[in-house]
Amino acid sequence: MKARSSHTTIARIGRHLLLLGFVVIILAPFLWSLNTSLKPLSEILSYPPTLFPAKIFLGNYINVLSQNEFRRFILNSAIVTLFSVILTLLVSLFAGYAAARYNFPAKEFLMLLLLAGMAIGRFANVIPLYFLAIKLKLFDTYLMLVLAYSAFITPLITWLMQSYFKTIPVAIEEAAKIDGCNTWKSFWMVVVPIMKPPIVAGAVITMSRAWNEFILALTLTRSSDMRTLPVGLHFFLTDYGVEWGPLTAASILSIIPILIVFLWLQRYFLQGFTSGTLGGS
Amino acid sequence: MMRRLLLVMLGIALLMSSFVFASGKQESSQAEEAPTIVFQTFLTPGKDSPREKAWGQIIERFTAKTGIKVETNIMPWSEIDPQLILSVQSGNPPDVSFVRDKSFLRAMRANVLMSLDDFIERDYDESRKNDYLLWDQDGVYKGKKYAFHMHYIPVALYMRKDLMEKAGLEAPRSWDEFVKVGKALSSQGNIAYLFAVSPAQPTALDYLQPMIEGRGGKVLTEAGKAGFQQEAGVETYKFLKSLIYDHGISPKSTATIKYDEVTDAFSAGRVAMVIEGAHRYKRIVNALGEENIMLARIPGVDVSLPSPTSVAGWNLGIPRGSKHPEAAWEFIKFATGTEAQIIYTKVGGQIPVLKSVLNDQYFRSEEGAIAGWFVEYMNTAGSLAIGPPTYSQLNELMSVSLQEALSDANSDVEKILAQSAEKYNSIVDSQ
Numbered sequence: 001m002k003a004r005s006s007h008t009t010i011a012r013i014g015r016h017l018l019l020l021g022f023v024v025i026i027l028a029p030f031l032w033s034l035n036t037s038l039k040p041l042s043e044i045l046s047y048p049p050t051l052f053p054a055k056i057f058l059g060n061y062i063n064v065l066s067q068n069e070f071r072r073f074i075l076n077s078a079i080v081t082l083f084s085v086i087l088t089l090l091v092s093l094f095a096g097y098a099a100a101r102y103n104f105p106a107k108e109f110l111m112l113l114l115l116a117g118m119a120i121g122r123f124a125n126v127i128p129l130y131f132l133a134i135k136l137k138l139f140d141t142y143l144m145l146v147l148a149y150s151a152f153i154t155p156l157i158t159w160l161m162q163s164y165f166k167t168i169p170v171a172i173e174e175a176a177k178i179d180g181c182n183t184w185k186s187f188w189m190v191v192v193p194i195m196k197p198p199i200v201a202g203a204v205i206t207m208s209r210a211w212n213e214f215i216l217a218l219t220l221t222r223s224s225d226m227r228t229l230p231v232g233l234h235f236f237l238t239d240y241g242v243e244w245g246p247l248t249a250a251s252i253l254s255i256i257p258i259l260i261v262f263l264w265l266q267r268y269f270l271q272g273f274t275s276g277t278l279g280g281s
Numbered sequence: 282m283m284r285r286l287l288l289v290m291l292g293i294a295l296l297m298s299s300f301v302f303a304s305g306k307q308e309s310s311q312a313e314e315a316p317t318i319v320f321q322t323f324l325t326p327g328k329d330s331p332r333e334k335a336w337g338q339i340i341e342r343f344t345a346k347t348g349i350k351v352e353t354n355i356m357p358w359s360e361i362d363p364q365l366i367l368s369v370q371s372g373n374p375p376d377v378s379f380v381r382d383k384s385f386l387r388a389m390r391a392n393v394l395m396s397l398d399d400f401i402e403r404d405y406d407e408s409r410k411n412d413y414l415l416w417d418q419d420g421v422y423k424g425k426k427y428a429f430h431m432h433y434i435p436v437a438l439y440m441r442k443d444l445m446e447k448a449g450l451e452a453p454r455s456w457d458e459f460v461k462v463g464k465a466l467s468s469q470g471n472i473a474y475l476f477a478v479s480p481a482q483p484t485a486l487d488y489l490q491p492m493i494e495g496r497g498g499k500v501l502t503e504a505g506k507a508g509f510q511q512e513a514g515v516e517t518y519k520f521l522k523s524l525i526y527d528h529g530i531s532p533k534s535t536a537t538i539k540y541d542e543v544t545d546a547f548s549a550g551r552v553a554m555v556i557e558g559a560h561r562y563k564r565i566v567n568a569l570g571e572e573n574i575m576l577a578r579i580p581g582v583d584v585s586l587p588s589p590t591s592v593a594g595w596n597l598g599i600p601r602g603s604k605h606p607e608a609a610w611e612f613i614k615f616a617t618g619t620e621a622q623i624i625y626t627k628v629g630g631q632i633p634v635l636k637s638v639l640n641d642q643y644f645r646s647e648e649g650a651i652a653g654w655f656v657e658y659m660n661t662a663g664s665l666a667i668g669p670p671t672y673s674q675l676n677e678l679m680s681v682s683l684q685e686a687l688s689d690a691n692s693d694v695e696k697i698l699a700q701s702a703e704k705y706n707s708i709v710d711s712q
Binding site for chain 2: 041042045046047069127130131134139218219222223224227231234235237238239240241242244
């Protein structure tokens with residue numbers, strides 16, 4: 001009994017050490033960026049590198065935040081991300097509901113086709129999307145980015161929604177209808193409130209994708225007024241060399257909104273994922 | 282709760298929509314007197330860096346002089362060329378664009394630039410043509426001129442003046458002297474010489490070209506096939522290998538070092554000598570102080586014959602389908618003219634493309650002496666950096682083969698280069 005208990009303890013310690021190692025690997029680049037962003041150039045380039053800044057230096061953050069373009073990049077990313085989240089959630093909610101509740105010809109095939117579309121990488125779509133944007137006169141507009149981002153992520157979120165809708169008993173909607181709700185009303189008043197976890201999970205996934213996306217943002221926009229944050233970060237990689245201080249400061253600043261949202265909604269996010277995919281399928 | 286969340290999101294969306302529509306680009310209904318040209322660049326005119334300040338002034342003067350307004354499309358420098366090809370092929374090009382000279386032939390193969398010969402014939406006389414430092418080589422494809430360099434980037438040997446003086450050393454003129462200087466610097470605990478080899482940021486051609494040409498060879502033959510596997514290339518690779526294994530001048534880790542890391546290491550004072558482009562001079566001076574830097578021609582096989590400097594840079598060209606080619610030509614003419622070139626040299630710290638600029642008092646000042654030195658080096662031993670349509674594959678192959686040669690003291694350089702040459706030739710044949 002004692003031997004078994006010590007065996008369990010060792011296994012638990014091993015597991016924790018493994019997790020700790022994993023956390024260190026994940027956090028190390030972030031912490032090193034944070035560390036670099038708080039150093040002046042002379043200290044960034046010094047050898048051997050210092051583990052902590054000799055003195056906290058905020059010059060890189062001031063430099064970045066005082067640039068009008070950088071503030072504009074943040075605003076553009078915020079606009080594109082917000083609308084992408086709204087559009088993706090709306091379409092996915094309806095599509096997921098239809099797939100979960102209604103039977104229609106070739107439903108399974110269509111759902112698989114939807115998923116198969118995700119196998120085509122974004123890079124393969126860049127050129128066709130560019131030409132499409134020009135034809136539709138949507139080149140260099142927020143709308144084009146929103147449509148493109150939403151189109152790429154909607155299949156995944158639709159599947160997520162469908163799985164979760166299936167876990168909600170139909171009886172709840174039937175009860176609502178007995179109480180006088182029509183389908184539309186019961187959808188919004190009864191079903192959607194229960195869908196909080198997958199909606200949050202879908203929102204967080206879409207947000208992180210749209211916020212971090214680079215190649216489409218680079219190709220589908222042209223003017224400085226339309227550039228988003230990931231493209232803006234690339235401007236710190238100049239042909240003069242890498243501007244490490246401003247680059248790391250800007251990277252840290254760009255992570256903050258996603259981090260805040262994730263920490264705020266992480267409970268629902270995890271619930272949405274586990275219930276929607278494992279529990280519901 | 283869920284409803285409230287959705288309402289809040291929709292509220293924010295509505296607020297932002299009003300902003301989006303308010304700030305969206307509005308087509309002007311007013312007829313414009315002079316056209317507005319779109320200039321594709323990687324620099325933001327008017328910003329703080331020297332080149333961006335200079336561009337701000339150049340555009341301001343151009344508009345004041347011609348009435349033509351300039352709108353800029355700014356993108357990361359590494360994306361300029363692919364985006365240019367894409368925009369031309371989709372019928373949505375800018376009016377003027379930067380074109381990296383090393384990508385010039387690739388751009389020409391994609392047929393993205395229009396010939397400037399008609400404009401030149403109309404507006405340029407012989408004296409103006411002769412004023413350009415490399416008129417016959419610059420932006421020429423099949424006998425026609427398609428682009429003008431805005432500035433040049435020659436390379437040179439950068440040295441730590443303080444370390445050299447402390448050790449009582451002078452700038453090396455030959456590779457033998459280079460080894461002696463390197464050994465003396467190493468004996469004082471310095472990394473004497475560092476060079477970028479990593480294929481992750483392939484730039485080996487920047488220093489291999491002058492080293493191979495300095496030994497009488499060519500990286501590519503006249504027919505565009507591999508020439509680097511011949512005697513001069515083999516000697517160059519063996520020499521670089523000896524710096525690590527025979528002389529201890531360069532660390533073995535140089536085989537994995539990237540270009541930016543070399544500049545950073547030199548700027549941080551960790552390395553005594555590097556071969557570097559003129560475009561990073563100001564950055565290095567800002568980090569180390571002008572008093573601690575000295576420049577020299579790249580050593581050669583003989584003290585009397587230094588290696589040539591390979592000259593790169595950025596071109597200006599007019600993409601096919603430009604909506605305002607005439608105004609775009611005026612812009613190029615102005616930007617590569619004397620007034621703008623003086624600004625670009627003085628304010629931007631760049632190496633000019635015109636000989637007449639050298640008459641300016643600036644070049645007799647201490648600050649301008651460096652630019653003058655680079656121009657002199659280029660003028661007497663300048664060789665345009667090679668830029669075949671397969672430039673990126675060639676550069677990567679050279680970095681990979683050099684890495685392979687340097688990674689093992691017993692590596693067979695001839696065999697490695699022969700294999701690389703075979704690979705490169707098959708790439709050329711397949712295109």
